[in-house]
Amino acid sequence: xxxxxxxxxxxxxxxxxxxxxxxxxxxxxxxxxxxxxxxxxxxxxxxxxxxxxxxxxxxxxxxxxxxxxxxxxxxxxxxxxxxxxxxxxxxxxxxxxxxxxxxxxxxxxxxxxxxxxxxxxxxxxxxxxxxxxxxxxxxxxxxxxxxxxxxxxxxxxxxxxxxxxxxxxxxxxxxxxxxxxxxxxxxxxxxxxxxxxxxxxxxxxxxxxxxxxxxxxxxxxxxxxxxxxxxxxxxxxxxxxxxxxxxxxxxxxxxxxxxxxxxxxxxxxxxxxxxxxxxxxxxxxxxxxxxxxxxxxxxxxxxxxxxxxxxxxxxxxxxxxxxxxxxxxxxxxxxxxxxxxxxxxxxxxxxxxxxxxxxxxxxxxxxxxxxxxxxxxxxxxxxxxxxxxxxxxxxxxxxxxxxxxxxxxxxxxxxxxxxxxxxxxxxxxxxxxxxxxxxxxxxxxxxxxxxxxxxxxxxxxxxxxxxxxxxxxxxxxxxxxxxxxxxxxxxxxxxxxxxxxxxxxxxxxxxxxxxxxxxxxxxxxxxxxxxxxxxxxxxxxxxxxxxxxxxxxxxxxxxxxxxxxxxxxxxxxxxxxxxxxxxxxxxxxxxxxxxxxxxxxxxxxxxxxxxxxxxxxxxxxxxxxxxxxxxxxxxxxxxxxxxxxxxxxxxxxxxxxxxxxxxxxxxxxxxxxxxxxxxxxxxxxxxxxxxxxxxxxxxxxxxxxxxxxxxxxxxxxxxxxxxxxxxxxxxxxxxxxxxxxxxxxxxxxxxxxxxxxxxxxxxxxxxxxxxxxxxxxxxxxxxxxxxxxxxxxxxxxx
DNA sequence: AGGGTGTGTCATACC
DNA sequence: ATGGTATGACACACC
Numbered sequence: 037x038x039x040x041x042x043x044x045x046x047x048x049x050x051x052x053x054x055x056x057x058x059x060x061x062x063x064x065x066x067x068x069x070x071x072x073x074x075x076x077x078x079x080x081x082x083x084x085x086x087x088x089x090x091x092x093x094x095x096x097x098x099x100x101x102x103x104x105x106x107x108x109x110x111x112x113x114x115x116x117x118x119x120x121x122x123x124x125x126x127x128x129x130x131x132x133x134x135x136x137x138x139x140x141x142x143x144x145x146x147x148x149x150x151x152x153x154x155x156x157x158x159x160x161x162x163x164x165x166x167x168x169x170x171x172x173x174x175x176x177x178x179x180x181x182x183x184x185x186x187x188x189x190x191x192x193x194x195x196x197x198x199x200x201x202x203x204x205x206x207x208x209x210x211x212x213x214x215x216x217x218x219x220x221x222x223x224x225x226x227x228x229x230x231x232x233x234x235x236x237x238x239x240x241x242x243x244x245x246x247x248x249x250x251x252x253x254x255x256x257x258x259x260x261x262x263x264x265x266x267x268x269x270x271x272x273x274x275x276x277x278x279x280x281x282x283x284x285x286x287x288x289x290x291x292x293x294x295x296x297x298x299x300x301x302x303x304x305x306x307x308x309x310x311x312x313x314x315x316x317x318x319x320x321x322x323x324x325x326x327x328x329x330x331x332x333x334x335x336x337x338x339x340x341x342x343x344x345x346x347x348x349x350x351x352x353x354x355x356x357x358x359x360x361x362x363x364x365x366x367x368x369x370x371x372x373x374x375x376x377x378x379x380x381x382x383x384x385x386x387x388x389x390x391x392x393x394x395x396x397x398x399x400x401x402x403x404x405x406x407x408x409x410x411x412x413x414x415x416x417x418x419x420x421x422x423x424x425x426x427x428x429x430x431x432x433x434x435x436x437x438x439x440x441x442x443x444x445x446x447x448x449x450x451x452x453x454x455x456x457x458x459x460x461x462x463x464x465x466x467x468x469x470x471x472x473x474x475x476x477x478x479x480x481x482x483x484x485x486x487x488x489x490x491x492x493x494x495x496x497x498x499x500x501x502x503x504x505x506x507x508x509x510x511x512x513x514x515x516x517x518x519x520x521x522x523x524x525x526x527x528x529x530x531x532x533x534x535x536x537x538x539x540x541x542x543x544x545x546x547x548x549x550x551x552x553x554x555x556x557x558x559x560x561x562x563x564x565x566x567x568x569x570x571x572x573x574x575x576x577x578x579x580x581x582x583x584x585x586x587x588x589x590x591x592x593x594x595x596x597x598x599x600x601x602x603x604x605x606x607x608x609x610x611x612x613x614x615x616x617x618x619x620x621x622x623x624x625x626x627x628x629x630x631x632x633x634x635x636x637x638x639x640x641x642x643x644x645x646x647x648x649x650x651x652x653x654x655x656x657x658x659x660x661x662x663x664x665x666x667x668x669x670x671x672x673x674x675x676x677x678x679x680x681x682x683x684x685x686x687x688x689x690x691x692x693x694x695x696x697x698x699x700x701x702x703x704x705x706x707x708x709x710x711x712x713x714x715x716x717x718x719x720x721x722x723x724x725x726x727x728x729x730x731x732x733x734x735x736x737x738x739x740x741x742x743x744x745x746x747x748x749x750x751x752x753x754x755x756x757x758x759x760x761x762x763x764x765x766x767x768x769x770x771x772x773x774x775x776x777x778x779x780x781x782x783x784x785x786x787x788x789x790x791x792x793x794x795x796x797x798x799x800x801x802x803x804x805x806x807x808x809x810x811x812x813x814x815x816x817x818x819x820x821x822x823x824x825x826x827x828x829x830x831x832x833x834x
Numbered sequence: 835a836g837g838g839t840g841t842g843t844c845a846t847a848c849c
Numbered sequence: 850a851t852g853g854t855a856t857g858a859c860a861c862a863c864c
Contacts, residue, residue, distance in 0.1 A: 674842090710847085721852095725843070725844080725854085725855090728843080728854055729842070729843080729855085731855085731857095732857095733840090839863085840864105841864080842859100843850100843858100845856100846856085847853080847854100847855085849852100849853085849855100
């Protein structure tokens with residue numbers, strides 16, 4: 037054990053050093069403290085929680101057998117418990133992630149690298165946040181420009197922020213504003229080039245405009261009264277874009293061009309060093325859990341709060357309304373992660389399948405270390421302390437992002453292992469995006485069981501990660517909204533966190549308060565012990581309680597009696613294995629509980645405690661009790677010793693387990709003294725009570741197990757419902773997308789009397805209950821142009 | 835030495 | 850009334 041301990045310790049230290057060399061912070065203490073019980077045990081030695089008692093060992097018994105003979109029949113119980121735990125552990129990652137997953141991202145026709153450190157919370161969160169960022173990127177350009185730092189280079193980046201900038205940039209921007217200026221000019225130039233290339237690819241920032249998305253919900257309503265400025269037109273099309281998920285959208289026609297994006301062009305990969313350099317520039321590794329907190333113009337970010345960096349490198353705060361600080365998004369993300377974890381844990385039946393199906397696909401796991409870091413880890417890895425280099429493709433355009441990851445990271449299951457840090461209960465103003473958060477969640481959740489329940493699952497978006505990215509790209513992500521929708525309160529979040537984090541076993545409410553021994557028993561027994569030894573037996577028989585002195589006296593008495601088989605005493609003492617099953621089968625008692633109390637009943641004792649026993653009972657041979665016999669006899673229960681001392685002619689098992697009728701017959705057959713009868717009754721009472729106590733404890737455990745199971749079931753149901761909700765939302769979104777495309781088609785074909793087309797920016801379609809479609813101008817725009825609303829009956833296309 | 839855990843036992847209530 | 854059961858509380862042993 038010591039060797040093993042040393043081995044592990046040294047190995048961990050070396051590994052830690054190795055990780056630290058590459059910039060990954062490893063907090064061993066946290067692992068030792070609560071994350072790795074086995075390791076901790078190896079290093080620090082066993083703790084009582086994991087070792088020691090037979091009771092725990094029972095739970096850990098491989099097959100549930102080999103149970104302590106003293107216990108009642110808990111085999112099935114513990115086996116069930118064990119199996120349950122095993123099943124749970126199948127999808128639970130009980131080990132913190134210190135692994136470094138470096139993602140070598142290839143970009144089409146470009147040299148963009150998005151590398152992430154596993155131990156760095158930014159990456160996973162990064163991606164997620166980036167999704168948001170992409171959508172929100174355009175929200176508040178004025179805010180960005182207005183209060184933002186005046187870095188010229190980054191201003192340009194900010195202008196291109198919608199183009200899916202890689203993480204370093206956004207973080208760099210954040211970092212620079214937050215005081216982290218680690219990017220070299222080379223990096224900046226590279227980023228700048230990439231941004232420009234993104235622009236060249238035709239991705240407009242407004243595509244993911246947050247403000248536009250903010251109007252999305254309004255757009256959903258029949259908006260004949262809508263304002264009709266140009267931006268509104270764009271808005272409607274942007275909505276279409278948003279609804280289209282990962283599809284590219286033609287900036288002019290608004291048509292989705294889904295097929296173009298997944299194509300991976302020439303890929304230029306950066307070296308690992310470069311990745312790390314960029315990564316490091318983006319995420320200063322030295323700062324443990326503290327993530328570079330971008331200082332938004334509004335300074336809404338709490339200094340201590342983690343702020344999700346974005347792989348797109350887009351600061352969140354500037355894109356959000358001032359009322360919604362970045363930390364909200366961060367917390368929302370954490371909530372999402374928690375939900376996903378719950379989902380993965382509860383509904384993860386397919387997670388393994390996903391892995392198996394894709395083979396090389398790596399599970400993408402957002403796993404916070406105790407410090408709250410998020411990172412990428414491979415879920416199946418028991419101890420995520422490896423450094424892995426992944427490769428991924430990054431589209432040249434931010435819009436490609438989802439699709440790029442689709443083929444590359446197909447079937448990458450997002451199973452974040454994050455505990456809810458804290459749910460932000462703040463009511464952000466960004467509640468308009470009803471679907472945003474839930475969609476995002478759905479993105480994460482859907483992979484779990486997308487094959488079965490995904491109503492609108494598209495063949496080209498099979499994998500969870502792709503879906504995630506897609507959804508994130510499309511949706512207005514309001515994690516707060518998610519939290520609100522899901523009814524998560526802070527208390528619930530913390531509770532969920534506890535539930536997720538601590539899957540601790542049973543903790544019986546065994547209050548072992550060292551109460552003062554003020555019970556009457558003690559005093560009574562003390563008094564009895566102070567009395568003569570002969571009186572001790574009477575006392576025991578009457579009171580049914582004896583101190584060690586009494587027992588010792590009884591033992592000496594037994595020695596005088598002789599003829600016992602002390603070697604059975606231990607077995608007999610532990611022989612309460614569901615003795616109830618032996619009711620009515622007294623013959624089995626002697627088999628399972630080999631009490632050979634064949635000592636003939638001696639002279640009757642005085643039943644009265646005070647009545648002294650005859651001195652003859654205590655022969656001088658008591659003192660000559662052989663040590664081995666004495667030792668063995670010490671293991672006998674007190675009642676057994678008392679019975680032997682009192683020369684009870686039958687076994688305690690019989691006394692205890694015989695039915696009342698047989699028991700009475702047995703008593704009638706023997707002429708017993710009152711003291712013996714009293715002792716027998718006490719033995720029976722205590723024996724019954726002992727079994728009752730065992731049963732009671734067993735029931736207590738079962739109750740706890742059942743409650744635990746109920747909690748699990750409820751959590752599973754919750755996760756399932758959440759997933760269903762996400763799927764419904766996604767379906768609705770896709771329907772909306774389809775609707776918009778149809779509208780677009782309608783408008784493209786519609787002509788007025790003069791043959792002029794109806795610009796969608798000026799007209800909208802209204803759908804009558806009778807199936808008619810009415811073209812109505814948006815506000816007064818049409819009127820200004822002299823066109824009259826025209827009602828046309830359109831073919832039913834839906 | 836102190837705490838956690840399991841077990842036995844008692845007291846009490848209840849059936 | 851008696852016997853059995855259930856359970857909280859306590860003491861003790863063991864680790």
